[in-house]
Amino acid sequence: MIILLGVKMDILFFQPAVISDGRVSYSAISNGLIALGMYLKQNGYENRICHFNGTKKLEDFVEEKIREYNPKYIGVNLTWHMHCDSAIRIAQHARRLNPNIPVVFGGFTASYFDREILEYAGIGDLTIIRGDAEEPLIEFLKTGEIPNSNTSFVKDKKIIRNNLTYVQVELPRVRLYYPITELVDRWEVYLERNQIRTSVPSLEDKVGHNTAMGEFHLYVGKGCRNNCYYCGGGRDAHKIISGRNKIQFRDVEDVKADIEQLVIDSVKTFYIDFDPYPEREFYLSLLKRLSPQNARLMFSAWCGPVSSEMLDLIDKKFNGAEIVISPETGSEKLRKELISRGYGKPPFYSNNNLLEFFGQLQERGFRAMCHFISGIPEETEEDRRATLDLAKEVKRRYSNVFTKDYDLAIERNLCAPPLYIEPCSPLQRTSSIGFRDYLKPEKVPILSPESVGQSSKFREVISRGQDATT
Numbered sequence: 001m002i003i004l005l006g007v008k009m010d011i012l013f014f015q016p017a018v019i020s021d022g023r024v025s026y027s028a029i030s031n032g033l034i035a036l037g038m039y040l041k042q043n044g045y046e047n048r049i050c051h052f053n054g055t056k057k058l059e060d061f062v063e064e065k066i067r068e069y070n071p072k073y074i075g076v077n078l079t080w081h082m083h084c085d086s087a088i089r090i091a092q093h094a095r096r097l098n099p100n101i102p103v104v105f106g107g108f109t110a111s112y113f114d115r116e117i118l119e120y121a122g123i124g125d126l127t128i129i130r131g132d133a134e135e136p137l138i139e140f141l142k143t144g145e146i147p148n149s150n151t152s153f154v155k156d157k158k159i160i161r162n163n164l165t166y167v168q169v170e171l172p173r174v175r176l177y178y179p180i181t182e183l184v185d186r187w188e189v190y191l192e193r194n195q196i197r198t199s200v201p202s203l204e205d206k207v208g209h210n211t212a213m214g215e216f217h218l219y220v221g222k223g224c225r226n227n228c229y230y231c232g233g234g235r236d237a238h239k240i241i242s243g244r245n246k247i248q249f250r251d252v253e254d255v256k257a258d259i260e261q262l263v264i265d266s267v268k269t270f271y272i273d274f275d276p277y278p279e280r281e282f283y284l285s286l287l288k289r290l291s292p293q294n295a296r297l298m299f300s301a302w303c304g305p306v307s308s309e310m311l312d313l314i315d316k317k318f319n320g321a322e323i324v325i326s327p328e329t330g331s332e333k334l335r336k337e338l339i340s341r342g343y344g345k346p347p348f349y350s351n352n353n354l355l356e357f358f359g360q361l362q363e364r365g366f367r368a369m370c371h372f373i374s375g376i377p378e379e380t381e382e383d384r385r386a387t388l389d390l391a392k393e394v395k396r397r398y399s400n401v402f403t404k405d406y407d408l409a410i411e412r413n414l415c416a417p418p419l420y421i422e423p424c425s426p427l428q429r430t431s432s433i434g435f436r437d438y439l440k441p442e443k444v445p446i447l448s449p450e451s452v453g454q455s456s457k458f459r460e461v462i463s464r465g466q467d468a469t470t
């Protein structure tokens with residue numbers, strides 16, 4: 001057991017990474033963890049977020065950080081399923097180093113697989129806080145007693161699951177803590193991580209482009225109105241995991257203040273991956289209030305092509321932009337069907353709308369990333385050909401759009417890499433895929449005609465256009 005001297009941090013958070021074949025990737029800090037860290041700071045609780053980037057062995061890193069910060073509690077973020085293995089290793093090693101420090105798990109995947117993690121991990125006194133963690137965690141830090149809302153733990157060899165009684169009705173007002181080095185450990189190293197922008201381990205060298213230097217994921221809100229069949233962050237998943245039944249944005253002034261300060265703190269690219277409404281009123285309001293920033297914007301357009309009004313504002317307020325967009329398939333018929341059955345991303349836009357949009361981006365000197373999906377339920381050979389044709393057309397006409405070569409053979413299809421079937425996605429919920437399937441990043445189930453075909457229940461519900469769990 002290590003003896004700790006020095007600072008007594010209230011809670012030390014670990015953000016895991018994917019460790020695969022000795023390489024480390026996908027170590028972005030989740031927005032939920034940033035929001036939690038900000039909230040704790042505002043309420044007087046000292047915390048630090050440590051991101052693992054593979055410069056040393058995971059266990060050595062955990063030991064170094066525990067020695068450095070001497071925390072009263074350890075928090076492990078298990079938002080993304082590909083971190084299952086490394087999150088558990090972090091917790092197990094922390095317990096080995098000092099069994100007196102309570103370990104808390106949180107995040108989407110931990111919340112959804114709480115029972116399975118408690119059964120599997122063999123980590124004594126592990127507490128999982130499900131859903132929104134802000135108030136339950138503060139209660140835990142304040143009293144030392146496991147709160148009786150939103151928690152799962154083992155007592156007398158039995159798993160106790162308290163009800164999800166803390167659900168954020170509105171998002172708490174938070175702003176990033178300054179200096180940010182008091183919130184994020186090794187901030188400069190975090191900004192330079194420059195990793196491949198994919199979480200699919202075997203495709204790291206082939207798919208996607210790298211994260212930009214100085215890139216930061218901006219926390220804007222929580223929730224989604226869609227239920228994409230592969231996604232664990234959709235409307236029903238939010239309801240099941242955290243009880244959230246509406247989309248919530250942060251206060252626009254808080255987001256503006258964070259952007260302005262983050263530019264001072266060397267952020268060069270803001271990545272916004274939150275676009276629940278096609279009207280984009282929040283972003284129009286934010287952009288109108290924002291002064292011009294010495295940074296780029298990367299915007300993930302869940303709701304399809306962005307209006308020229310918003311593009312003009314982005315042009316005025318940022319030093320360039322990249323729009324990430326996925327029509328999912330080149331087949332307009334299939335795209336419409338997915339939307340009408342409740343598994344797509346409304347509103348519908350045609351292939352021509354998309355091509356015109358890329359033209360508008362080109363005129364402004366903006367970039368785009370256009371990606372498609374392999375293994376869509378009920379996708380036919382004809383649909384795949386339509387995707388191939390659209391991908392070729394995009395490539396031929398727009399050099400500003402990043403799209404990889406599309407191949408009719410799914411395993412060679414780099415333009416539409418196979419997606420993971422995420423925990424709590426409509427597809428996972430109607431299949432037999434469980435927690436243990438997510439433990440090895442290389443073996444995580446991916447979307448394919450075979451995996452969709454194996455879930456006969458899912459095939460049944462998708463053809464009816466109704467989610468099996470609602």
Ligand code: SF4
Nearest residue numbers: 224226227228231234
């Ligand atoms: S993939 Fe679909 S369900 Fe998931 S967050 Fe994006 S729009 Fe929502």
